[in-house]
Amino acid sequence: MTSGVVVVTGGSQGIGRATVEACLRGGSAVVSLDLVEGGPPSEVGEFVHISCDVTDEGRVASAMADLAERFDVIDGLVNNAGANVFEDPATMEIADWDRLFALDLRASWLCAKHAYPLLLRSNRASIVNVSSIHAKLTVPGMFPYAAAKSGLEGLTRSLALEWGDRGIRVNAVAPGFTRTQLVIDWLAMQQDPVAAVERLNSQIALGRMSEPSEIASVIAFLLGSESSAMTGAVVPVDGGHSIRYPS
Ligand SMILES: NC(=O)c1ccc[n+]([C@@H]2O[C@H](COP(=O)([O-])OP(=O)(O)OC[C@H]3O[C@@H](n4cnc5c(N)ncnc54)[C@H](O)[C@@H]3O)[C@@H](O)[C@H]2O)c1
Numbered sequence: 001m002t003s004g005v006v007v008v009t010g011g012s013q014g015i016g017r018a019t020v021e022a023c024l025r026g027g028s029a030v031v032s033l034d035l036v037e038g039g040p041p042s043e044v045g046e047f048v049h050i051s052c053d054v055t056d057e058g059r060v061a062s063a064m065a066d067l068a069e070r071f072d073v074i075d076g077l078v079n080n081a082g083a084n085v086f087e088d089p090a091t092m093e094i095a096d097w098d099r100l101f102a103l104d105l106r107a108s109w110l111c112a113k114h115a116y117p118l119l120l121r122s123n124r125a126s127i128v129n130v131s132s133i134h135a136k137l138t139v140p141g142m143f144p145y146a147a148a149k150s151g152l153e154g155l156t157r158s159l160a161l162e163w164g165d166r167g168i169r170v171n172a173v174a175p176g177f178t179r180t181q182l183v184i185d186w187l188a189m190q191q192d193p194v195a196a197v198e199r200l201n202s203q204i205a206l207g208r209m210s211e212p213s214e215i216a217s218v219i220a221f222l223l224g225s226e227s228s229a230m231t232g233a234v235v236p237v238d239g240g241h242s243i244r245y246p247s
Contacts, residue, residue: 012038074118085142100148129152132146133242178210179212180212
């Protein structure tokens with residue numbers, strides 16, 4: 001159960017969108033910071049879309065200033081916006097590395113930094129970073145996604161220690177294979193997408209990919225008071241994909 005004011009980055013589709021809807025159902029007012037507008041969510045409640053590139057510090061600062069005028073406080077921040085890239089470490093250009101890290105790692109710090117004064121005004125502030133199963137186990141051809149997501153888990157622990165005594169909790173979820181546009185795009189790159197899904201499903205304890213709503217419900221738990229003793233934790237939400245010893 002969430003409440004208060006929750007900010008979700010990348011709230012227009014996929015896991016972010018499902019998180020917006022879960023938080024609205026939990027009674028929160030929700031602000032989505034996204035490059036594109038995803039349309040009004042199906043759930044009723046107070047919802048605001050702010051057009052924002054979360055890799056741009058000026059845009060993040062002005063989005064938070066906009067928010068301060070409307071709400072005066074932030075109770076929850078979900079750093080969800082992220083992307084996959086498929087680079088070759090032997091040829092990748094610095095500009096491409098920087099672009100990926102700006103989104104998959106730096107943006108979470110920037111949003112936390114500019115949300116911080118408003119989070120301090122809450123008596124139940126909680127940040128949830130959306131990591132990935134790839135922070136711990138990865139595959140060839142998805143460079144340097146794993147490095148960025150590992151960094152995000154380090155950022156989660158650092159901020160949890162820096163801000164714990166100020167009442168701000170910081171946790172992460174590490175989703176596995178989840179049915180979103182990001183995965184649909186990845187499948188489209190596979191020679192045989194049906195075989196690729198079957199192969200992946202066969203490695204997952206539950207035998208299937210997760211739905212965005214199943215990640216969102218864990219994010220909502222980490223935002224809410226039911227998880228009040230948790231900080232610095234990374235919670236896998238991957239249907240048991242990461243517990244399997246490859247055989
Ligand atoms: N789908 C999966 O299987 C999976 C698995 C593990 C982790 N994740 C992580 O979950 C998060 C969400 O993934 P998804 O699958 O829902 O992705 P998605 O591509 O479906 O949605 C991403 C959203 O982020 C927004 N966005 C992208 N760049 C942005 C920017 N610079 N500023 C603001 N918004 C921006 C997009 O417009 C989009 O609405 C990502 O961090 C991803 O790494 C996804």
